[in-house]
Amino acid sequence: MIKWVNRKFRLTRTTDFKRVRQHGRSYAHPLLVLIALRAEAGQRDDQPVALAAVQPADPTTQSLPLTRFAVTAGRSVGNAVQRNRARRRLREAVRLQLRSIKSGWDVIVIARRPCNEASFSEIQSAFSLLLQRAKLYQANCFPNEQPPSS
RNA sequence: CAGGUCGGCCAGGUGAUCGCUGGUCAACCGUGAAAACGGUUCAUCAGAGGAAAGUCUGCACUCCACAGAGCGCAGCGCCGGCGAACAGCCGGGGCAGUGUAAACUGCCGGAACGGGCCACAGAAACAAACAGCCUUGCCUGCCGCCUUGCGCGACAGGCAGGUGAUGGUGAAAAGGCGGCGUAAGAGACCACCGGCGCGGGCAGCAAUGUCCGCGGCCAGGCAACCCCCGUUGGGAGCAAGGCCAAGCAGGGAUCAAAGAACCGCCCGCCGGAGUUGGGCGACCAACCACCGGCGAGCGGAUCGAGGAUGCGGCUCGCAUCCACCCUCGCAAGAGAGACAGUCCCGGGUAGGCUGCACGAGGCGCCGGGCAACCUGCGUCCUAGAUAGAUGAUCACCCACGCGGCGGCGAGCUGGCUCGUCCAGCCCCGUCCCCGCCGGACAGAAUGCGGCUUAUAGGCCGGCCUGGGGU
RNA sequence: GGCGAGGUAGCUCAAUGGCGGAGCAGUGGCAUCAUAAUCCAUCGGUUGUGAGUUCAAGUCUCACCCUCGCCA
Numbered sequence: 001m002i003k004w005v006n007r008k009f010r011l012t013r014t015t016d017f018k019r020v021r022q023h024g025r026s027y028a029h030p031l032l033v034l035i036a037l038r039a040e041a042g043q044r045d046d047q048p049v050a051l052a053a054v055q056p057a058d059p060t061t062q063s064l065p066l067t068r069f070a071v072t073a074g075r076s077v078g079n080a081v082q083r084n085r086a087r088r089r090l091r092e093a094v095r096l097q098l099r100s101i102k103s104g105w106d107v108i109v110i111a112r113r114p115c116n117e118a119s120f121s122e123i124q125s126a127f128s129l130l131l132q133r134a135k136l137y138q139a140n141c142f143p144n145e146q147p148p149s150s
Numbered sequence: 151c152a153g154g155u156c157g158g159c160c161a162g163g164u165g166a167u168c169g170c171u172g173g174u175c176a177a178c179c180g181u182g183a184a185a186a187c188g189g190u191u192c193a194u195c196a197g198a199g200g201a202a203a204g205u206c207u208g209c210a211c212u213c214c215a216c217a218g219a220g221c222g223c224a225g226c227g228c229c230g231g232c233g234a235a236c237a238g239c240c241g242g243g244g245c246a247g248u249g250u251a252a253a254c255u256g257c258c259g260g261a262a263c264g265g266g267c268c269a270c271a272g273a274a275a276c277a278a279a280c281a282g283c284c285u286u287g288c289c290u291g292c293c294g295c296c297u298u299g300c301g302c303g304a305c306a307g308g309c310a311g312g313u314g315a316u317g318g319u320g321a322a323a324a325g326g327c328g329g330c331g332u333a334a335g336a337g338a339c340c341a342c343c344g345g346c347g348c349g350g351g352c353a354g355c356a357a358u359g360u361c362c363g364c365g366g367c368c369a370g371g372c373a374a375c376c377c378c379c380g381u382u383g384g385g386a387g388c389a390a391g392g393c394c395a396a397g398c399a400g401g402g403a404u405c406a407a408a409g410a411a412c413c414g415c416c417c418g419c420c421g422g423a424g425u426u427g428g429g430c431g432a433c434c435a436a437c438c439a440c441c442g443g444c445g446a447g448c449g450g451a452u453c454g455a456g457g458a459u460g461c462g463g464c465u466c467g468c469a470u471c472c473a474c475c476c477u478c479g480c481a482a483g484a485g486a487g488a489c490a491g492u493c494c495c496g497g498g499u500a501g502g503c504u505g506c507a508c509g510a511g512g513c514g515c516c517g518g519g520c521a522a523c524c525u526g527c528g529u530c531c532u533a534g535a536u537a538g539a540u541g542a543u544c545a546c547c548c549a550c551g552c553g554g555c556g557g558c559g560a561g562c563u564g565g566c567u568c569g570u571c572c573a574g575c576c577c578c579g580u581c582c583c584c585g586c587c588g589g590a591c592a593g594a595a596u597g598c599g600g601c602u603u604a605u606a607g608g609c610c611g612g613c614c615u616g617g618g619g620u
Numbered sequence: 621g622g623c624g625a626g627g628u629a630g631c632u633c634a635a636u637g638g639c640g641g642a643g644c645a646g647u648g649g650c651a652u653c654a655u656a657a658u659c660c661a662u663c664g665g666u667u668g669u670g671a672g673u674u675c676a677a678g679u680c681u682c683a684c685c686c687u688c689g690c691c692a
Contacts, residue, residue, distance in 0.1 A: 017537075070537065080203085081592055088170090088541045095169065096542080120542060 017070065020106050027130045031118055032090065033110040034130040067103050069094050073111040086111035089120055093127045101136050 024037035071090045073083040090109050115123065131137060 072537065079592075084538090084593065085541085087537090088539095092169075092542050124542095 017108065020070075020108050024106070024108070025134070027133050029126045029130055030112065031115050031123060031126045032112055032130070034127075034134060035108040035110070036134050036136060037106045038104060067101055067105045067107065070106075070108045071111070072108060073115075077111050077113050078116055082116050083111075086115045089115075089123055090127070092120075093124050096124070097128060097131065100138055101131065102138050105136060107136070 020035055020037045024035040026033060026035045028034075069091075071087045071094070073086045075083075077083050077086055090111055094109065109127075118126075
């Protein structure tokens with residue numbers, strides 16, 4: 001499959017952030033927060049050129065749209081080094097879990113301050129726990145086996 | 151060897167797998183006549199710092215304004231050099247301070263242009279007065295003496311004088327100490343010391359240092375208070391600025407009616423303040439050169455459904471006024487509201503591209519210079535993200551720290567055959583091995599020169615102090 | 621990223637370089653059967669932090685920290 005951590009498949013617009021944060025459901029953990037919103041077809045129409053250019057090239061994704069991610073760290077996390085580090089580790093956690101996640105969602109992942117002291121395996125387990133609670137795993141994959149295998 | 155101080159350098163390294171961003175080549179797909187553009191995949195190359203930080207400064211660059219100058223505001227201020235420029239750097243000077251020393255820190259135009267301040271205390275905060283001192287002169291009172299005189303001497307008071315030595319204070323009181331002098335005193339005078347000014351010699355490019363001579367003690371502190379002198383600066387900032395596709399006005403233009411705020415001069419009126427007069431008083435009347443407002447006339451300038459003024463440095467924004475209607479008020483006046491219709495053009499934000507990385511560039515060498523720095527030559531191209539790219543996992547090595555076994559040195563204890571001996575202990579130092587932990591501050595956002603702040607440690611060199619050896 | 625405004629008692633704010641104050645709040649008292657209000661008294665400050673100028677700094681100068689606002 002294609003690598004989905006590319007920038008073209010992330011959430012970048014301010015309007016997307018506003019929409020997901022207003023209408024999405026949030027799931028909290030001491031290390032991070034996850035906000036998910038199911039992408040509607042009408043809302044995706046006005047969305048960027050990259051989607052329209054990819055969809056005819058890849059006919060398998062025509063029926064079910066992409067799942068787009070965004071990773072954020074506010075000023076309460078720390079200084080610039082700690083914020084960048086939290087974003088990179090969360091993005092890596094998203095990339096490792098990406099194969100077993102349902103399509104057609106817009107997800108925002110927000111880092112919290114204890115994320116600085118946590119190890120990467122703790123971040124991974126926290127992220128998979130939140131994915132279970134949000135019921136974002138695909139039906140054919142077993143969520144308990146997938147995170148350690150990848 | 152130990153401690154200190156100054157300057158410079160590094161900012162863990164190597165390798166593997168999966169990922170991220172940008173450039174280049176190739177293949178495929180889409181649009182297109184083609185050029186080209188966009189996307190995917192593979193290969194290859196590159197990918198944060200000494201402070202990238204704080205945004206304190208100086209520039210480049212862009213837009214706006216602009217004839218020039220001035221006003222206002224802001225920065226700087228010993229001397230010389232460097233530099234594109236700077237509140238920067240280098241070298242030097244003076245004053246004050248820390249340290250045994252090496253060295254380090256802070257400050258640097260003008261207080262005899264002017265204004266202001268110096269709380270409390272103190273007589274007084276910069277310029278004289280007050281208290282005090284003196285009894286020099288005159289007058290009065292009183293006492294003593296004898297030479298009985300406008301006599302001499304002592305005391306008290308008043309007037310005229312002389313003073314700035316004294317006055318517990320305070321951060322600061324019109325040089326210090328000694329003498330001479332005087333009615334009392336005083337740089338009034340003298341010797342020494344200190345400080346100031348002027349002139350000259352020597353050293354230095356200069357700041358300045360040093361020496362000599364003369365003058366006269368006149369002149370408190372604060373300019374990181376205003377100010378004066380010299381010098382520099384037009385304002386804003388890459389979210390500057392430019393271009394593009396779609397779509398849209400609350401934006402612009404047109405149609406309507408001819409006058410309006412503004413400035414100058416002059417006249418009149420209203421209110422306030424002031425002066426004069428009257429009234430027991432509230433107040434009244436007159437004058438009015440001051441302040442605020444209104445109205446008419448004349449002249450000027452602007453605009454024309456919009457215009458004018460003021461403020462914030464002038465772009466631009468905000469406020470007010472006039473022009474239309476309504477309401478309130480005795481009046482001058484004040485307050486609130488409305489701004490329609492038609493037609494056309496198409497700005498900006500959000501989005502994309504650009505600005506955007508070959509430059510006051512880096513590195514090395516020769517030369518000049520004490521140094522900062524500069525000339526020349528050679529070589530290299532070395533990040534360009536935009537919810538913002540460097541992450542995850544693993545192996546080995548290098549520092550640092552902790553623990554353990556062992557060796558050596560020093561120390562302690564014990565023994566005798568008293569020696570450069572043996573045995574034990576091990577808080578100390580060093581070396582080796584093993585295990586664990588484990589990498590400071592911190593992330594480019596237009597670029598560059600500085601400053602300031604944060605920083606685990608390591609390496610190199612100069613100098614100083616102490617100890618030991620030769 | 622760039623620009624510019626501020627930090628004073630628990631809160632909101634004052635304070636010509638010269639002993640840091642007001643209102644509310646808190647505590648104690650008066651009063652009331654009791655509470656509130658009123659009245660009286662009282663407590664509470666490293667003036668954000670650190671240097672410097674000055675005899676003296678909340679104020680003047682510099683550096684740092686924190687908070688808030690704006691962007692054709």
